[in-house]
Amino acid sequence: MTVLLGVSGTGSPVWASQEDTHLRLQALEEKIEAMQKKHRMASRNPSGLDLANKVVAADSNDDYLRVKYKYPGFELKTRDGLFSTKLNWRAQLRYTNPNRSDPRSLSDFLTREDKSNFELRRVRMKIGGHGYKKWIKYYFEIDLQPSREFDDPNGNDRARVIDWRIDVQPWEELGIRVGQWKINFNRERVDSSGRQTFVERSIVNRVFTIDRQVGAMLQGRLFKETPADLRYYAGIFNGEGRATNNENGEHMYMGRAQWNFLGRDLKWRQSDVKGHDKPTGSLAFGYATNNGNCTRWSSSGCGNLAALDKATAATPDQFRIKQWVQEFAFKYKGLAIQQEYHHKEVEDKSNVLTHDYQGMYAQIGYTNHGALPVPEGLELAFRYAYLLEPRNDTQLDRNRREEYTVALNYFIAGHNNKLTVDYSYLTLDDFASGLEVSDNRIRLQWDISF
Structure with missing residues (x-):
């Protein structure tokens, strides 16, 4: 069974399956939910609007947080470079x-x-890195x-x-x-x-x-x-x-x-x-x-x-x-x-x-x-x-x-x-x-x- 969604520029009908329609609606709901999440964070902390933007970006962009091996140790780093953590072991x-x-x-x-x-x-x-600014650095050693x-x-x-x-x-x-x-x-x-x-x-x-x-x-x-x-x-x-x-x-x-x-x-x-x-x-x-x-x-x-x-x-x-x-x-x-x-x-x-x-x-x-x-x-x-x-x-x-x-x-x-x-x-x-x-x-x- 199919449903009629609209008409093309030439006047020919555009048909889509119910499954395709469901996926489009689901994607729209996820975008709305992300926008609501951003709005709630901004309401609780108006000065944290940039952070809210980054959270939404992280939700919608898989490479916002990058993980790689940087000898010696593993490094986690945000795409904007404002936050990083490096973990390594020594014996x-x-x-x-x-x-x-x-x-x-x-x-x-x-x-x-x-x-x-x-x-x-x-x-x-050893755990070290920086946060908020590249010149704010932290380090722990256990x-x-x-x-x-x-x-x-x-x-x-x-x-x-x-x-x-x-x-x-x-x-x-x-x-x-x-x-x-x-x-x-x-x-x-x-x-x-x-x-x-x-x-x-x-x-x-x-x-x-x-x-x-x-x-x-x-x-x-x-x-x-x-x-x-x-x-x-x-x-x-x-x-x-x-x-x-x-x-x-x-x-x-x-x-x-x-x-x-x-x-x-x-x-x-x-x-x-x-x-x-x-x-x-x-x-x-x-x-x-x-x-x-x-x-x-x-x-x-x-x-x-x-x-x-x-x-x-x-x-x-x-x-x-x-x-x-x-x-x-x-x-x-x-x-x-x-x-x-x-x-x-x-x-x-x-x-x-x-x-x-x-x-x-x-x-x-x-x-x-x-x-x-x-x-x-x-x-x-x-x-x-x-x-x-x-x-x-x-x-x-x-x-x-x-x-x-x-x-x-x-x-x-x-x-x-x-x-x-x-x-x-x-x-x-x-x-x-x-x-x-x-x-x-x-x-x-x-x-x-x-």
Whole structure:
């Protein structure tokens, strides 16, 4: 059965099936419903008219939201480019013998038990992107159940949010960051563990890092691509470490000035994986001060240095910390150099004592980009570090630790997929006993991102 719908321009009838008529009516109803939805949204939020338009567009246009794989990770992005989200995963698989961490005391060197250990050192999920404006960016990082000791039923084996931050950077010269992240104090700590030259950071890191904090920071780049090219960072934080509320009315203050003396900026990562065609370097100085119960920080939060009261036993404002860092970094055609010198003063107001810490590391690496008759993407690197730290209450009674590490990297896909093997010779000059002890360590690691 058919129905007459109309007459053509020539006077001949136009016939259509009932099924075709039904489809046309259904399409018309969907358009009306979309218009009503748009009207309801605009009525509830007149200023959200543009958003309503985008919702209708998304309903009627299948490619409004685009999904693609952008190595490493998957990216969701709106057609207008105003909203984006990128998700990727990272795993760090490591073998160590005989020490998992750096030996720090005389007993660590003399009485340690050899351990041949495989571990899932880091498993991370990263989510980042921008919204509303391309200069409003966000980032989250979740640590997913790292390895733990066999006799630790709880430990740090639970998933935890280690980074969450929002950057508002309308101008390159001035912006603000709020949230929780590794504070921009020194390169070795801010450089991701997945963007390092060696399997792990140097012996200097544990004592001097101010690590992750909760707070706000101004940042910007001035005099871009000139001999005066300068990056600056100035922030105020709780000073209690990761995911912790402030215990008193005091705050941590931090400032960093980075001079890009060749007019080109260096990213927060080690090794010259891509090979800089032009020499690129930076000279930086940083300063931080805090008044509280912490004397060191890590990804686990607030902690204490040896010979000082634990944070849980200290008063909220027992320790006044003043520390500064000098830093140098340089990359050119596969060559990568990085160096830091640290000084840290810890005033113990309860015991009327001042403890002084000094440390330095310097490292150099060369990645082959076809200049040598060896596989491209192969890097050889060396690092030296020393640390002077008080053993007890006497300032002259200070132990000296040293590290000599050589590493070999093979970059399969840059830092996103690489194999690293390094060997360390670690020493301790113990002031009290007069003993000089040493140990060896080898580590093998596969770091991969998806």
